[in-house]
Amino acid sequence: xxTRYIKLLSISWLVVLGLAFTVNAQTPRYYYQIKxxxxxxxxxxxxxxxxxxxxxLPALHRAHITNVGVFKPVEQxxxxxxxxxxxxxxxxxxxxxTDNNLLKDxxxxxxxxxxxxxxxxxxxxxxxxxxxxxxxPKAPVPEKPVLKAAKADRVYELRSYESPTEKYHINKVKxxxxxxxxxxxxxxxxxxxxYADVISGSHMPNLMYMTTFESKADRDEHWQKFSNDEVWKKxxxxxxxxxxxxxxxxxxxxxxxxxxx
Numbered sequence: 001x002x003t004r005y006i007k008l009l010s011i012s013w014l015v016v017l018g019l020a021f022t023v024n025a026q027t028p029r030y031y032y033q034i035k036x037x038x039x040x041x042x043x044x045x046x047x048x049x050x051x052x053x054x055x056x057l058p059a060l061h062r063a064h065i066t067n068v069g070v071f072k073p074v075e076q077x078x079x080x081x082x083x084x085x086x087x088x089x090x091x092x093x094x095x096x097x098t099d100n101n102l103l104k105d106x107x108x109x110x111x112x113x114x115x116x117x118x119x120x121x122x123x124x125x126x127x128x129x130x131x132x133x134x135x136x137p138k139a140p141v142p143e144k145p146v147l148k149a150a151k152a153d154r155v156y157e158l159r160s161y162e163s164p165t166e167k168y169h170i171n172k173v174k175x176x177x178x179x180x181x182x183x184x185x186x187x188x189x190x191x192x193x194x195y196a197d198v199i200s201g202s203h204m205p206n207l208m209y210m211t212t213f214e215s216k217a218d219r220d221e222h223w224q225k226f227s228n229d230e231v232w233k234k235x236x237x238x239x240x241x242x243x244x245x246x247x248x249x250x251x252x253x254x255x256x257x258x259x260x261x
Contacts, residue, residue, distance in 0.1 A: 029135040030142060031095050032196050034208075035085040036129040045081055047115060047124045052085070053258040055112030059102050065089065067142060069193070069261035071156060071253035074216075080126075084158070084253060086193070086210070086261065088142045095132070133196035133208060138177045144261060145191040145212035151255045155213045156193070162206040162247040169205035172244040173197055176207070179241060184231050185211065190222055193261055203249075212261075216252075 039045060057068050069086035076082070089095040102108050109116065115124055135141065147154055163169035176182050176195060185192055195209040213219035226232055235241065255261055 027140045028090065029137065029140040030194075030196075031089045031092050032133040032135070032142070032194060033085075033087045033089065033095055034131040034133070035087070036131075037083040037085070037125045038127050038129065039081045039083070039125045040079075041081075044124050045083070047118075048083055049256065049258075051112050051115035051124070052083075052256070055108055055115065057258065057260070058111065059105050059108035060087065060098070062105065062107075063098055063101060065094065065098060067144060067260045070256045070259040071158075071261075072256060074155065074252040074254055084251075088194070129202065131198060131201040131208070133194075133198050133201075136173065136177055136182065136195040136197065136207075138182045139192070139195040142194045143192060145193060147191060147212060147214055149214040151257055151259065153215055154254055155216050155219050156210055156253040156255060156261075157213070157219060158208065158210045158251040158253055160198075160203060160206050160208045160249040160251075161245045162203055162249075163244055164246040166205050168244040168246075169207070171241065173207055175235070175241045175244065176209075179235055179238070180231065181235065184226070184229065184235070188222060188225055188229065190226075203247075 037048060039048065052070050057070070060066075060068050065087065067088055069084075071084040071086070073082055087095075087098075089098070118124055145156075161172060163172055182192075182195055190211040191213070193210040193212060196207065198204055198206045198208060211219075211222075213222060
């Protein structure tokens with residue numbers, strides 16, 4: 001009788017674990033839109049800040065799109081300023097329809113009038129660059145960083161890894177997921193916001209991810225631990241993961257005071 005009870009208990013746990021695995025495996029993967037606003041003047045920056053803070057983000061929140069990030073480079077180019085917007089969408093349909101739906105929001109149209117109805121010869125930016133991404137299977141939803149420092153002191157690191165071919169790109173994505181790179185970042189407390197595959201953008205094939213830190217010194221300390229970790233040494237030396245990154249871009253950002261992230 002005791003043996004039968006143990007067997008039944010074991011089977012029950014296997015069922016529970018199987019259900020847990022199924023739920024995790026079926027977690028819907030988010031889509032991300034990164035908008036990069038290219039601008040030149042302080043007047044343009046001030047107008048955009050006012051629009052994002054008082055019209056755009058509140059309207060997105062009313063549309064049930066939460067945790068919108070607004071970031072600026074830690075060191076702005078003197079010739080061209082940039083503002084980065086990170087918008088997480090739970091579905092591709094939401095990504096496709098949200099901008100049009102905002103045009104039905106009367107409060108948004110009123111609050112954003114200074115931006116929306118700006119004259120053609122007083123544009124608030126030079127151009128907008130848009131990147132569309134799909135979350136990795138092992139990181140299907142965005143995560144809000146757990147940080148204590150003031151937003152002005154934080155450093156967010158946005159990385160873009162281009163690959164020489166589509167096959168190598170798939171290999172690099174596999175390295176993050178099946179190879180355990182995302183797990184290593186988690187263990188070392190990199191406070192990642194997202195990991196995602198770029199499905200539309202000007203630099204492809206590539207993936208992007210964002211990690212967050214209390215400060216530049218905190219960032220450097222984390223990466224030192226990462227470089228010295230035995231798991232990373234073994235993973236980066238594995239024959240099956242060689243030559244899968246042809247170009248890496250690293251952008252240091254800090255969140256605006258009104259950013260959700």
